[in-house]
Amino acid sequence: MVNIKDIAKAAGVSISTVSYALNGVDKVNEKTRQRIIKIADDINYIPNRAARTLKTKATDVIAIYLADFGGNFYGRLLDALKISLEKYHYEMIVCTGIKSHRFLPEQMVDAAVILDWKFTTEDILKYTHMGRKFVVLDREIDSDLVGQILVDNYHGVELVLSRLTETKTDKVFIISGPKNSFDNEQRLSHSVEWLESHAIDYEVLEGKFTELSGYFAAKQLVKAYQGQPLKVISLNDEMAVGVYRYLLNTDLTIGKDILIAGFDNSEMGQVVTPRLTSVGYEIDQWSDMIATMLNAMLNDQAAEKLWLPVHLTEGGSLG
Amino acid sequence: MVNIKDIAKAAGVSISTVSYALNGVDKVNEKTRQRIIKIADDINYIPNRAARTLKTKATDVIAIYLADFGGNFYGRLLDALKISLEKYHYEMIVCTGIKSHRFLPEQMVDAAVILDWKFTTEDILKYTHMGRKFVVLDREIDSDLVGQILVDNYHGVELVLSRLTETKTDKVFIISGPKNSFDNEQRLSHSVEWLESHAIDYEVLEGKFTELSGYFAAKQLVKAYQGQPLKVISLNDEMAVGVYRYLLNTDLTIGKDILIAGFDNSEMGQVVTPRLTSVGYEIDQWSDMIATMLNAMLNDQAAEKLWLPVHLTEGGSLG
């Protein structure tokens, strides 16, 4: 593998001159720089990252941690993050599994974005004290050293429930998600709080954030139907779509007999009829906030805790 | 950040003794080894990966390259690969984007699995000659230095078409996928060959491997329907499910008026009614083959070209 020494030899200069030339340090004659660059190019020189990292203590690589690659929700965020991080010249890698957490103390990556409930807060704090930088998207941490950018689920719940209960409401059905999901916990607990404080009855149907689990929840809904429109808040869109699908086999219709809203403003929800009313947020905005904060933190600015704004996209599913 | 030197000082030995002790080299007194290990543990020592890589020229990290994280995100394969690679003690990272291709010549990763049509064969061969190892899943390469493990689409097409044409067949509709997909190209070209060699008429409806594109293709099918069952090969399951969905709005039914089979044996296809007949293959087998071959190649054994076996899972969609 060709290295800086080979170039120096070929160019008849010292290795430091090569290093300066290649790194654009303004210390070397323009002509020799061009000559060196040409040679480097000709022999296909690419710097060894390990050596550079060892010296500079920085990799400019940011790792995104996921619990697993199942489901297909995080695809859009990952693609957006890739673009946002590139604006700051960071390279992105995606990791999963406990063992890969080592990359941080090993100094193989400078920082991490956490979307992985298996990555313990304890470890995050430990590595933070080793100089690694973190932005978490899936938990609240009581530390001003850890960046936090969270979907504003509180506001989202309020938007849905106040809209859903504009007309007289005896009861609201909540289709919940899996226990280990931060978003589920937030949406669920705030829904319950909101409904209790407004003295509205509710019932929780347990789901898993999958279309299939929404499909099964819909069976319960149909059973509960007694001639009056049923009001439902589904804690994500996929499950709401499952409800749509189940209702195709019945004579109940969305927007009339079943009034339902979801979260995430997913593509799926935009395609069904009537379109699903959903709490949305801008993925690109999220990824830009993340990249900007990481960049700030890597330049020794303070971490922050921010909420990602949400809005209600109205379809016809609330009538 | 604590290093080998700190441990040496704390233990009152030299750094080489520490290195031996920690790496299990059988050269150091068992008692001092235990003492050293204890100290390393106490002060939370974790070796610096850049330094080790620089010295050993190996990272034990394998990169998986994807074109993007959207659409047909290969979640199941990635999760399986993670497990298979762990058996050989390799770490896995997932990368996307042209710039991250640099990780290979930079020697940040030892090997790569390619599922990314944007990663050119030219670059793969170039990096191969620099000592990096590759297994490609999305193309055939005329080189015995590059590992290749491909879904046996030829056999898959034969299984579907011979089954589909058991009864008298005038014409077969093919719902194709996107141009840049290797699997699409193989399935499509072999379908055409097979049908031509059997003197059966065919028509290609262009799709994109998405449910929505299948939905649109179904409109064409319905137009073409003239009282006789229509025979359809969908080059993946998602599009076939799109056909199911569209037909819900019509009075044609799958398994009677429309006979359809797909590829990939996806979860979605197992849930619809009637279940979708589909060409399946074992993801775990695929990931094990990949990990085993990579491990062999990294131990200087020859690369191979293998085909992943397929089988036909019968649902009711062919009647």
Added chain:
DNA sequence: CTGTTAGCGCCTTCAA
């Protein structure tokens, strides 16, 4: 403007 040199943290040969 260019060269010499001292490490970064680790592994490993050679010597004791």
Added chain:
DNA sequence: TTGAAGGCGCTAACAG
């Protein structure tokens, strides 16, 4: 069984 020392490839003072 342990230690000293060289070097992996690169960067960045410091000299010249």
